[in-house]
Amino acid sequence: xxxxxxxxxxEAYYTTNSGLPLVDPQATLRIGDKLQGLFLxxxxxxxxxxxxxxxxxxxxxxxxxxxxxxxxxxxVTHDISEFTSADFLSKVGKKTRLFSRFSTVAGGRGSADTVxxxxxxxxxxxxxxxxxxxxxxxxxxxxxxxxxxxxSFVHCQKGVPQNNLFSSSAFWDFFDHNxxxxxxxxxxxxxRGTPKSYQNSEIFGLNTYKFTKTDGSFxxxxxxxxxxxxxxxxxxxxxxxxxxxxxxxxxxxxFNAIVAKDFPVxxxxxQIIPPQEAQTYKVNxxxxxxxxxxxxxxxxxxxxxxxxxxxxxxxxxxxxVSFSPTAIVPGWDxxxxxxxxxxxxxxxxxxxYRLGVNFFQSAVNKPLYGxxxxxxxxxxxxxxxxxxxNYIPGDQQHEKIIIVKQYEQAAHEQWIGTAxxxxxxxxxxxxxxxxxxxxxLEKADPPGQQERLVGNVAASLxxxxxxxxxxxxxxxxxxxxxxxxxxxxETEALAGQVASGAQTSSLVTQHxxx
Numbered sequence: 001x002x003x004x005x006x007x008x009x010x011e012a013y014y015t016t017n018s019g020l021p022l023v024d025p026q027a028t029l030r031i032g033d034k035l036q037g038l039f040l041x042x043x044x045x046x047x048x049x050x051x052x053x054x055x056x057x058x059x060x061x062x063x064x065x066x067x068x069x070x071x072x073x074x075x076v077t078h079d080i081s082e083f084t085s086a087d088f089l090s091k092v093g094k095k096t097r098l099f100s101r102f103s104t105v106a107g108g109r110g111s112a113d114t115v116x117x118x119x120x121x122x123x124x125x126x127x128x129x130x131x132x133x134x135x136x137x138x139x140x141x142x143x144x145x146x147x148x149x150x151x152s153f154v155h156c157q158k159g160v161p162q163n164n165l166f167s168s169s170a171f172w173d174f175f176d177h178n179x180x181x182x183x184x185x186x187x188x189x190x191x192r193g194t195p196k197s198y199q200n201s202e203i204f205g206l207n208t209y210k211f212t213k214t215d216g217s218f219x220x221x222x223x224x225x226x227x228x229x230x231x232x233x234x235x236x237x238x239x240x241x242x243x244x245x246x247x248x249x250x251x252x253x254x255f256n257a258i259v260a261k262d263f264p265v266x267x268x269x270x271q272i273i274p275p276q277e278a279q280t281y282k283v284n285x286x287x288x289x290x291x292x293x294x295x296x297x298x299x300x301x302x303x304x305x306x307x308x309x310x311x312x313x314x315x316x317x318x319x320x321v322s323f324s325p326t327a328i329v330p331g332w333d334x335x336x337x338x339x340x341x342x343x344x345x346x347x348x349x350x351x352x353y354r355l356g357v358n359f360f361q362s363a364v365n366k367p368l369y370g371x372x373x374x375x376x377x378x379x380x381x382x383x384x385x386x387x388x389x390n391y392i393p394g395d396q397q398h399e400k401i402i403i404v405k406q407y408e409q410a411a412h413e414q415w416i417g418t419a420x421x422x423x424x425x426x427x428x429x430x431x432x433x434x435x436x437x438x439x440x441l442e443k444a445d446p447p448g449q450q451e452r453l454v455g456n457v458a459a460s461l462x463x464x465x466x467x468x469x470x471x472x473x474x475x476x477x478x479x480x481x482x483x484x485x486x487x488x489x490e491t492e493a494l495a496g497q498v499a500s501g502a503q504t505s506s507l508v509t510q511h512x513x514x
Contacts, residue, residue: 016044016045016048017048020044022045025045025049028043028046029042029043029046030043058319058354058355059353059354060108060109060354061103061109061350061354062154062350063105063106063120063154064101064103064104064105064120064122065103065104065107065108065109065111066103066104066107066108066109066110066111066113066251067101067102067103067104067120067251067318068101068102068103068113068198068250068251068254068255068318069099069100069101069102069311069314069317069318069321070099070100070254070255070258070264070307070308070309070310070311071097071098071099071100071307071308071309071310071311072097072098072099072100072263072264072305072306072307072308072309073095073096073097073098073305073306073308074088074095074096074098074123074125074268074303074304074305075093075094075095075096075303075304075305075306076088076089076090076091076092076093076094076095076302076303077092077267077268077301077302077303077304078092078300078301078302078303079091079092080211080270080300080302083211083213083219083221083272084211084212084213084219084331084332085212085213085214085330085331086127086129086211086329086330086331086332087127087128087129087329087330087331088125088127088128088129088132088329089302089303089331096125096126096127097125097126098123098124098125098126098305099123099124099126099317099321099364100121100122100123100124100305100307101120101122101318101321101323102119102120102121102122102198102250102254103119103120103122104117104118104119104120105117105118105119105120105157106118106154106157106158110247111247112242112243112244112247112248112249113247113248113249113250113251114194114234114239114242114243114247114249114250115194115239115243116188116189116193116194116236116239116456117188117193118137118138118139118184118188118193119137119138119195119198119201120135120136120137120138121134121136121137121138121198121201121203121225122134122135122136122321122323123136123305124321124323124327124364124365126367126368127329127368128368129329129330129331130327130328130329130367130368130369130370131327131329131365131367132327132328132329132332133323133324133325133326133327133328134205134223135323135324135325135343135347136203136204136205136206136223136225137203137204137206138192138195138201138202138203138204139184139187139188139192139204139206140187140204140206140224140291141183141184141187141206141288141289141290141291141433142184142206142288142289142339143178143180143181143184143185143289144178144180144181144288144289144339145180145287145288145289145338145339145424146338146422146423146424147338147339147341147342148423149178150342150346152174153174153178155170156170156171156173156174156175157171168460168461168462168463168464169463169464169465169468171460171464172460172461172464172468172469172471172472173464173468173471175472176468176471176472176475178426179426179430179431179475179478180289180424180426180430181289182430182431182434182475182476182479183289183290183430183433183434183437184289186434186437186438186453186479187437189453189456189457189460190441190449190452190453190456191233191234191235191446191449191452191453192231192233193233193456194233194234194235194236194238194239195231195232195233195234195250196232196233196234197232197250197253197254197257198250198253198254198264199227199229199253199254199257199264200227200229200230200231200232200233201227201231202224202225202226202227202231203224203225203226203227203266204222204223204224204225205221205222205223205224206288206339207288207325207335207337207339207340207343208220208221208222208273208285208286208288208335208337208340209221209222209223209332209333209334209335209340210332210333210334210335211270211272211331211332212330212331212332212333213331214330218275218333219272219273219274219275220272220273220274220275220278220285220335221270221271221272221273222270222271222273222292222297223268223269223270224268224269224270224271224299225266225267225268225269225305226266226267226269227264227265227266228264228265228266228267229264229265235452236452236455236456236459254307255310258307258308258309258310259310261308263306263307263308264306264307265304265305265306265307266304266305267301267303267304268301268302268303268304268305269299269300269301269302270299270300270302271292271294271297271298271299271300272297272300273285273292273297275413281296283429283433286335286336286337286338288337288338288339288340289430290433291433316362316363316364317364320355320359320362320364320365321364321365322347322348322350322351322354322355322359322360322365323347324343324344324347324348324351325340325343325344325347326344326347326348336413355380356378356379356380357378357379357380358375358378358379358380358381358382359380361380361381361382361383362382373385373388373389373390373391373392374390374391374392376390428478431478431479434479435479435480438450438453438479438480438483439480441453454483454486454487454490455490457476457487457491458487458490458491458493458494459494461487461491462491462492462494462495462497462498463495463498466495469488469491469492469495472487473487473488473491476488
């Protein structure tokens with residue numbers, strides 16, 4: 001990015017937008033040489049500077065608004081060329097520059113970043129075959145699997161229409177009626193919902209993608225990143241305290257680590273699922289509310305990510321960056337994962353709203369090579385291709401492009417039939433993996449994780465209305481009877497304190513608002 005500086009002292013001067021030199025850029029033109037003089041409309045500099053400062057904010061992201069960023073590199077550590085023809089993965093030792101943006105999900109741009117929430121981890125890899133965007137999360141599962149639920153899923157974590165205040169009743173009411181979410185909710189309300197830093201977070205690809213080859217073969221893949229610094233989390237009480245003391249704690253920690261050359265590093269792994277096995281596997285590999293067993297499909301190492309350079313301008317880079325799963329390269333492809341399909345539209349649409357139709361032209365978003373003469377004009381245009389024709393004749397020769405075979409079509413990827421509206425239904429199978437997760441916490445390190453999950457849920461649920469609390473107990477009981485009973489006991493004790501007005505601030509910790 002640009003590190004442009006003003007001219008040396010004695011040569012620098014301030015100007016208006018058009019370049020008019022200003023003797024005193026902070027003086028205002030007025031009638032009378034005194035403080036209470038009337039300002040004049042002909043004060044060009046004042047009009048320009050005030051107009052600019054009142055227009056300098058752009059819309060914040062609906063989700064992932066609070067974030068931090070850094071540059072770095074992806075390096076291939078193990079040969080996986082038998083599974084993909086991606087050029088950036090073609091040989092061990094090959095490095096690809098990248099930009100990353102890490103964020104909370106539900107809170108606004110000014111919210112604290114140690115709150116209980118999922119974290120988003122986005123990486124833009126500037127490969128020689130185009131930009132590849134990885135949009136990953138701190139949890140291996142997602143709360144919903146139907147794209148049509150996305151607006152309600154977002155709204156239940158925001159303020160209610162009447163007063164813009166977060167409502168525990170609205171939050172739990174939505175998820176009680178969409179209980180496929182409880183697998184993800186249990187992870188969010190466990191220790192992992194309050195990581196100590198971005199550098200100490202495990203990262204998951206969440207959605208199912210494809211590795212592809214030029215011969216037409218492909219494999220389904222799930223990507224995982226493990227931090228070299230280890231996984232470390234706060235307790236609810238620690239996260240609450242730090243949110244009050246330093247709302248930017250995680251952003252500051254990432255920035256300072258890079259300044260100190262304590263560069264964050266993640267090892268990158270992949271689960272590889274042959275397409276012929278996907279149809280008969282015990283869980284639907286396209287269901288983002290489920291995990292794929294590492295016992296069945298072990299993690300295969302193939303790279304590492306190192307962050308080693310801070311941005312020079314937060315607005316241009318961290319706020320101005322755009323990520324979308326539509327940013328793919330040869331050797332990497334999307335699948336029929338329903339949430340991934342929804343994200344294919346949502347992210348690009350959000351970028352055009354926030355940054356304008358030419359968002360892909362900015363330095364942080366621009367690929368190493370990009371050319372399409374039909375994409376012209378529009379707000380924020382940086383490179384309009386001069387006098388080149390604005391159409392494609394249709395007879396271009398592309399010597400560098402390898403024409404690949406059509407990807408092999410697995411039986412479950414052949415769609416023939418009538419268009420129908422579909423909304424998945426919750427079954428007993430949706431409670432199996434949450435039950436396994438609850439059992440795993442009993443022996444997890446550090447100890448006491450079951451107790452803390454119960455306490456974290458109770459701190460939020462105790463603020464909800466009684467019928468909603470009961471509906472939530474019923475679902476937790478379906479997962480595990482002891483879990484349901486423990487959450488009910490602790491929640492009702494806290495709910496009594498809420499009703500009497502005796503509940504303290506340390507007990508009212510919400511899902512993402514402290």
